[in-house]
Amino acid sequence: MITRRSLSIACAFVILAACGGGGSSSDSGTTVASYTLGGTITGLSSSGLVLGNGSATLSVASSASSFSFGSTSGSYSVTVVTQPDGQTCSVSDGSGSSTTDVSSVKVICRGYVAYVTNAGGSSLAMFSVGSDSGLLTALSTPRISTTYEPSTIVLNTDGTYAYVAYRNNKRISAYSVGTTGVLGSLGTADAASAGYALGLGPDGTTLYAANYGAASVSQFSIGTTGVPAAMTTASVSSGVNPQAVVVTPNGKYAYVANASDNTLSQYSVGSSGALTALATAIFDISGIGKGPVAVAVDSESNYLYVVLADSGLVAQLAIGTTGLLSSQSFVTAGDSPSAIALSPDGKYAYVANAGSDSVSQYSISSRTSTKGYLTALSTASVEAGDNPVAIAVSPDSSYVYVVNSTDATVSQYEIQSGGALQALSAATVATGGATPTSIAVR
Incomplete structure (x- = not known):
């Protein structure tokens, strides 16, 4: 088994203002x-x-x-x-x-922690991540209950706050992340409807909720307490049944996948975090495929990847200088692909295929002429559990975790040299609940 590489970073000192006489x-x-x-x-x-x-x-x-x-x-x-x-x-x-x-x-x-939302039984499962093995281990407090059925969880960049949305209520819950990883309730805010996706701005001061039942995106500011507060303009319009939302790492643009009308909503992000529809508010993706349900952006904010569940494809779109999307290419995934995650080092992409119980694996080109293009690895996919619906990569690009909804497990993999996944010594771990829906690792 390949172990996590050790980083060796030389000290860098910047000379500050010269001192003299205090x-x-x-x-x-x-x-x-x-x-x-x-x-x-x-x-x-x-x-x-x-x-x-x-x-x-x-x-x-x-x-x-x-x-x-x-x-x-x-x-x-x-x-x-x-x-x-x-x-x-x-x-x-x-x-x-x-x-x-x-x-x-x-x-x-602290070490990495992982959280899984269990819609069945309404709970959040909490795990530590083995520093050498990558294996998930339930915390001393393995789960906390939620009032509603959680659909998704996201963590801010420095891992101090977590946010949860629900599939049967418009409530958004905020949690603090303790030094041991145990979540502590902070407060709540309300979106316009129940939903399946949350997106955080890169600096953690803004939060966006895709309102599946309201064809809109609720937008919140996050202050020093970590609790979301509705912006003056509480929501902006989207397409029909928005199911995924992402903000570019440079903080300039946001994109929403609208599952039922096969479109992507395109927004600029203002200085306050408020969204404004671009000159072309909607990108019609039906020419490539149908059923956009998940999105991801590369670390340089140049490419958007869209999972098309009804077509078994992943669309690759270029992000222009004004934020407008343009078609680049597409690659084949498995049956009913449901989620996508990119490795933070920018080298690989992984897609959970709910219909074929597998994970598709791709390299991401860094060549100038084909930059951002996905290419299936020689082993195009690996086996997952029953009905994989969510996926996450560890922040150090060493491990991949896949949530299997039907058997309520998380499949655990190591990323080998070349990007291929290899099941860990314990291939799965139970979520301790039923019908898990999402995972976050940080």
């Missing part, structure tokens, strides 16, 4: 007090963590318990630039302004 000079000649910026690190056990403060970056050694950027001046905002291998870190008390030394910034790291 201060530095601004362009106006005013002396600005300088100070040392640092804090504590909890739970870091692997290499690869890079912190940022403005244009300055700092690589942090494995198992470090503290960090320091040295001298800085004016305001500060510490962020995670690169996550460590196999872990997710977040920053608290990371921004402010000071004239004296700052040592109160906190960086908290």
Whole structure:
């Protein structure tokens, strides 16, 4: 078995404003007090963590318990630039302004966790992800109950908040992610209808809900408490029965797959996160295939991939400079494909095929002439469980997890060299509920 590679990132230091006599000079000649910026690190056990403060970056050694950027001046905002291998870190008390030394910034790291929504029995299953094996293990609190039947769950980038939508109620629930991975209820908001998809803006300050029964997309702002609040314009129109929503990683555009009229809604994302329909609001995908049910965007925000359930295809669309989509190509999937996930390293794509109990696997071309094109691997698919409906790739591009709705399991795979999936030593793990519908890993 191939083990997760170790990342080795050389320290990068950016020279900040020169210090002298306890201060530095601004362009106006005013002396600005300088100070040392640092804090504590909890739970870091692997290499690869890079912190940022403005244009300055700092690589942090494995198992470090503290960090320091040295001298800085004016305001500060510490962020995670690169996550460590196999872990997710977040920053608290990371921004402010000071004239004296700052040592109160906190960086908290944990291993990967995975969450599965069980519509049958109305619960959320919670797992840790083995740091060396990739195997899912139920947490000490393996499940929490939900009032309604959950349809999907999403996690923000630094893994501090989770959001859940329901297939039988318009409620959206917000949860905090504890240091052990256990979810804690924060509050709720209401969309326009029940739905099957949520999309987060890349900075985690906006949330979008596809309203399956209302032909619209509800839009929310997310403040410091993590709880969604409806924007002034609470929703925007979409096509019929919107079933998937995605925001480009650069935060400029959003796309919604409308399952019943074979269209994609196209939006620009404003500075406040509000959606505005593009000049051409609708892209008709029926010329390629029917039944758009899932979407994914590449990490460079150049390509949109659309799962066409009724045609057994994956459409590849180019994202233009104004956000408008154009046809590129398509590839064959299995029967009734239901979900798609791209590896974060940009090399591979995987599609869950509900009708053929399989996972299709593709490479993503990086060549200039064919960039973004999917090509089936030599082994075009691998076996999954009964009725696979959701799929996720671990943040380090090492493992793939597939939710099997009928037998209430998660199939577990390692991504081998070349992108082919290999079942882990325990091929499946039970979700502890019935009719699972989605999975999120971070």
